Amino acid sequence: MTSFHNSPTLANQKNTNNFPKRNQKSPPKRKKKKFTLSLKIVSILSFLSFLAIWEIITQMGFIPPLFLPAPSQVVVRGYQMLIDGELIGHIFSSSRRVIVGFLISALAAVPFGILLGSSKTLKAIFDPIISIIRPLPSMAWIPLSLLWLGIGEEQKYAIVFMGSFAPALLYTIDATRSVNPILIKAARNFGASNLTVMREVILPGSMPSIFAGLKVVLGLAWTTVISAELVAANEGLGFLIMNGKEYFMTDVIILGMAMISLTVIIIDIVLNWVEKKIIPWREET
Amino acid sequence: MAAIIEVRNVSKSFETKKGEVKALENINLTVEKGELLCIVGASGSGKTTLFNLIAGFEQPTSGEILLNNEVVTGIHSNATMVFQQYALFPWKTVLENIEFGLKMKKISKKKRREIADEYIKLVSLEGFENSYPKELSGGMKQRVSIARALASDSDILLMDEPFGALDAMTRQIMQEQLVKIHEQSKKTIVFITHSIDEALLLSSRLIIFTSRPGRVKSELINHLPKPRTADVQISKEYLELKSMTWETVQQEVLNQIES
Numbered sequence A: 001m002t003s004f005h006n007s008p009t010l011a012n013q014k015n016t017n018n019f020p021k022r023n024q025k026s027p028p029k030r031k032k033k034k035f036t037l038s039l040k041i042v043s044i045l046s047f048l049s050f051l052a053i054w055e056i057i058t059q060m061g062f063i064p065p066l067f068l069p070a071p072s073q074v075v076v077r078g079y080q081m082l083i084d085g086e087l088i089g090h091i092f093s094s095s096r097r098v099i100v101g102f103l104i105s106a107l108a109a110v111p112f113g114i115l116l117g118s119s120k121t122l123k124a125i126f127d128p129i130i131s132i133i134r135p136l137p138s139m140a141w142i143p144l145s146l147l148w149l150g151i152g153e154e155q156k157y158a159i160v161f162m163g164s165f166a167p168a169l170l171y172t173i174d175a176t177r178s179v180n181p182i183l184i185k186a187a188r189n190f191g192a193s194n195l196t197v198m199r200e201v202i203l204p205g206s207m208p209s210i211f212a213g214l215k216v217v218l219g220l221a222w223t224t225v226i227s228a229e230l231v232a233a234n235e236g237l238g239f240l241i242m243n244g245k246e247y248f249m250t251d252v253i254i255l256g257m258a259m260i261s262l263t264v265i266i267i268d269i270v271l272n273w274v275e276k277k278i279i280p281w282r283e284e285t
Numbered sequence B: 001m002a003a004i005i006e007v008r009n010v011s012k013s014f015e016t017k018k019g020e021v022k023a024l025e026n027i028n029l030t031v032e033k034g035e036l037l038c039i040v041g042a043s044g045s046g047k048t049t050l051f052n053l054i055a056g057f058e059q060p061t062s063g064e065i066l067l068n069n070e071v072v073t074g075i076h077s078n079a080t081m082v083f084q085q086y087a088l089f090p091w092k093t094v095l096e097n098i099e100f101g102l103k104m105k106k107i108s109k110k111k112r113r114e115i116a117d118e119y120i121k122l123v124s125l126e127g128f129e130n131s132y133p134k135e136l137s138g139g140m141k142q143r144v145s146i147a148r149a150l151a152s153d154s155d156i157l158l159m160d161e162p163f164g165a166l167d168a169m170t171r172q173i174m175q176e177q178l179v180k181i182h183e184q185s186k187k188t189i190v191f192i193t194h195s196i197d198e199a200l201l202l203s204s205r206l207i208i209f210t211s212r213p214g215r216v217k218s219e220l221i222n223h224l225p226k227p228r229t230a231d232v233q234i235s236k237e238y239l240e241l242k243s244m245t246w247e248t249v250q251q252e253v254l255n256q257i258e259s
């Protein structure tokens, strides 16, 4: 084999190169930033006027507070419950259920999914079970889980697990299979073994889709936990809403709904941040 | 000289929804060790397909391909491909991409880095070592993919339109670099291009494919004197070769459009 790695002449040739240097930063970007900023202001204003209209309509007495309380009433209720610690307790217990159930299912589904995604035989073995479980809405598991596990925390974790496992598995299988085949060829062309292809290409290559899938699954986990709490629980945001209904405290219902929405939004922001940190190379699509 | 790649009676068809597509028909081709062979042919004439067969990504429908007198039966690492679509690993930086082939050869980190730096300089990407492919222009990506292939230092290079995305100036510099590398390293290079000028500038031999299904339409030994400077490119000999090649290619491109 002839090697020219050690030939000094190559390195010296760069002096003759006259590549046009490219500028990385272009001015139009700043303009775009300004534009998106003003769009954000529009969104905030629209949200505030929505609240204002709601407030005015309810304050003027067109709608009875039992039917729909004013936003200010919800805020006052929220403040009270925040002070006495009740609200945080509900948020915390729902979040804990979601996170524990979701993490267990992700920890099981992702490795299993990568395995199924890269082996046609394994996929064939598990296909029947998966295709039976897949169409089941997670709520369908509630009666059985209550019967098996009662109304305690285990049942909540189990129901979130059941609701998240199948979708997480399917997203992972898809992600593993959608790794651009030309990249696998390129790696093999440089002499990568099957194991190396797995480590160097399939694992990193499927990360963005796995992550995107898990974000959807986390949303599903929230749906599941709230439904489970609506049916049987003595704490959590789902319980809070249901309890509000029992005592005709509409402001508590609205507060609970707003808290679910807020928690999910915050988790989403955190996840997007984490995604940028662990997948900095992600290509916009 | 010894034959390093032998393509024997190779045909390749693909089953598609619309029926069978014949990409290559009865190709016979011998590449000598140390040659710089250019392949010219209309779009869709099966050039990439031939490379895929040589690299072992796919198997011929009939016929066989030998590399160093051994039949290719699957993917191997004896011929490094420069992919038409670059095929850079998006999760690796420029440096890590270029180091990939060396990493596969279990070369030490330090040595890898040294070699990669050399090739970063060669393709003038200093300052982009830690950029991800998404941060590069098409031409820059193409240069990374060339550097990655060159760095791995295999005896055979299969270059699929490697300079297609480069601007005229960069392209000329890269062509000169490639000629130098070829002369110094005695590598065997098979080079696909759409540009007749590029083929005449680089090649020691030139092959023209027919339009689909691809067959070897004609072959031409390129005796033009080296180095092929601007003077050579306006010589009578060059212009004759060029018009001859152009006529052949033109016919095939027209066939392609009519079909």
Ligand SMILES: Nc1ncnc2c1ncn2[C@@H]1O[C@H](COP(=O)(O)OP(=O)(O)OP(=O)(O)O)[C@@H](O)[C@H]1O
Pocket: B014, B015, B016, B021, B022, B023, B041, B042, B043, B044, B045, B046, B047, B048, B049, B050, B084, B212
């Ligand atoms: N995997 C495949 N499945 C079906 N058809 C294919 C496949 N690969 C190539 N073909 C067909 O084979 C023919 C030759 O394709 P190929 O990519 O080899 O052309 P090419 O000469 O490299 O063209 P270009 O210059 O545009 O890159 C085309 O008609 C293409 O549609």
Ligand SMILES: [Mg+2]
Pocket: B047, B048, B049, B084, B160
């Ligand atoms: Mg091609």
